[in-house]
Each structure stands twice: as structure tokens, then as C-alpha cells.
Amino acid sequence: MQFAQTQMFSTQSTIDQLSARDFARIVDLISSEIGVRLHSTKQSMVEARLRRRLRDLQMTSFAEYSDLLFRRAGLEAELPHLVNVLTTNKTDFFREPQHFELLRSTIVRDILATRRLERLPTLKVWSAACSTGAEAYTTAMVLSDMAEKSGAFRYSILGTDVSTEVLHKARIGIYSTEQIAPIPQDMQRKYLLWSRRENPPKEVRIAPELRRRTNFNYLNLMDPHYPVDRDVDIIFLRNVLIYFSKED
Numbered sequence: 001m002q003f004a005q006t007q008m009f010s011t012q013s014t015i016d017q018l019s020a021r022d023f024a025r026i027v028d029l030i031s032s033e034i035g036v037r038l039h040s041t042k043q044s045m046v047e048a049r050l051r052r053r054l055r056d057l058q059m060t061s062f063a064e065y066s067d068l069l070f071r072r073a074g075l076e077a078e079l080p081h082l083v084n085v086l087t088t089n090k091t092d093f094f095r096e097p098q099h100f101e102l103l104r105s106t107i108v109r110d111i112l113a114t115r116r117l118e119r120l121p122t123l124k125v126w127s128a129a130c131s132t133g134a135e136a137y138t139t140a141m142v143l144s145d146m147a148e149k150s151g152a153f154r155y156s157i158l159g160t161d162v163s164t165e166v167l168h169k170a171r172i173g174i175y176s177t178e179q180i181a182p183i184p185q186d187m188q189r190k191y192l193l194w195s196r197r198e199n200p201p202k203e204v205r206i207a208p209e210l211r212r213r214t215n216f217n218y219l220n221l222m223d224p225h226y227p228v229d230r231d232v233d234i235i236f237l238r239n240v241l242i243y244f245s246k247e248d
């Protein structure tokens, strides 16, 4: 009886844990591909996130998944999914609002001063590591509001990220009512579409005039070249380099 119990536990632990070797290989892979360093203390977080992927693939063990990554030449096809589950995508509208206050009070004015000879300059903004788009759309709201009042400029925004899953959400531009809570009320009324079917609505969509000025593309910050216009005026690069090594 005692033997049977020991057997049962040992089988479960092989199903439920990554081997130290496979964990180390995944850590190295993610660090070399996208710069994100997964700390050795994060093994259980990595396992919890990978379980989602194992379920999608109908796999029952981490060993089977490691086999797909490292032994069956499945890496190229699987890497985007691995990146989707292992990146931390936390973001918010008006996150650290002082940055957007500075944009409004100083930065746009200073840039426009250097371009006063242009009749209607277009300000180009790049949200690098944009996650699900809250930073890009927050910027779009602030700039739309300013442009509407001054009529002095146009703008275009590019959001980029290495996770295809967050880019998909950003392009659609649908958010829960909890997510849009930090957006000031007047901007909520102007820049969000509210569903008439649900009362109260659970989700809202970014208004089409903001979506038209905002594009989202895949870009890995570890790549040697960035296919982004060279004349970008403002770059937001926030809450991503904290995951990289100093050298990267």
C-alpha cells in the first residue's frame, strides 16, 4: 500500500513540474529571443503560465512540451505562443498619469515650437512595448483633445510589441468597463463607443477616429534594426526594460 502511494505521488510530480534542465533551457531561450530574463525563483509562475498552453495543445506533461520545443524541431512555430504566455502584459489607461500631464503641458508645445513653419504638422508617436494598447490609446485621447482645441496639428501613433496576442487585442480596441475606469469622464464620453445592447455595458470600444490614427505592429526590441519611421517625435518606452539585462 505504501509503495502504491509513493508511486502515485512521484508520477504526479513528473506531470506537474518542469525539470530543472528544461526550465533553464526555456529561461535561456526567452532571454536570447526577447531579452526578458525569467528569474530562477519564477519556476512556479512559468509552470502556471505554461499550463494554459499545454491545455490548448492537449498535452498532459511538461516533458511532452519540452520535447516539442527542443527535440522535435517545433521551436519556430511554437515560439510566438511561448512568448505570448511568458510575457508580462500589465498595462493601464493613464498609467502613471504625470507622463500624460507632461505631454499636454510641455512636450507637445515644445515640439510644435520647433516646427512652426509647417502649416499642419503631424506628430508621430511610438509606443514601444505597447501591450494591449492602453498607452497608445491614452496618448491618442490626449492628443485628439489638444488638436481639437488648438487645431494646430495632426498625429499618428504606432504601437509595437513582441506578443502577437496583445497586438490582436490592441487592434480590436475593446476593453472592459473596469479597464477604462482611469479615463476621465469627458474623454470616456468623447472617445469610447458604448454598447446599447447591454445595460450597464460590460465592454466598450475605442472610437473609430482614434483607431484610424493608431496602428499596431510586431517588433522585437532585441532585433538589430527597427522598421519604424526615423522622424518619430515622441517615444514611450515604459515598464519593459526592467525585464532586460543591462547589456541588452
Ligand SMILES: C[S@@+](CC[C@H](N)C(=O)[O-])C[C@H]1O[C@@H](n2cnc3c(N)ncnc32)[C@H](O)[C@@H]1O
Residues within 6 Å of the ligand: 033, 034, 035, 036, 087, 088, 089, 090, 091, 092, 095, 128, 129, 130, 131, 132, 135, 160, 161, 162, 163, 166, 219, 220, 221, 222, 237, 238, 239, 240
Ligand atoms: C508590462 S508591459 C508594459 C506595457 C506598457 N508599456 C505600459 O507601460 O503600460 C511590457 C510589454 O513589453 C513587451 N515586451 C517584452 N519584451 C519585448 C521585446 N523584446 N520587444 C517588444 N516588446 C517586448 C511585453 O510583451 C509586454 O506587453
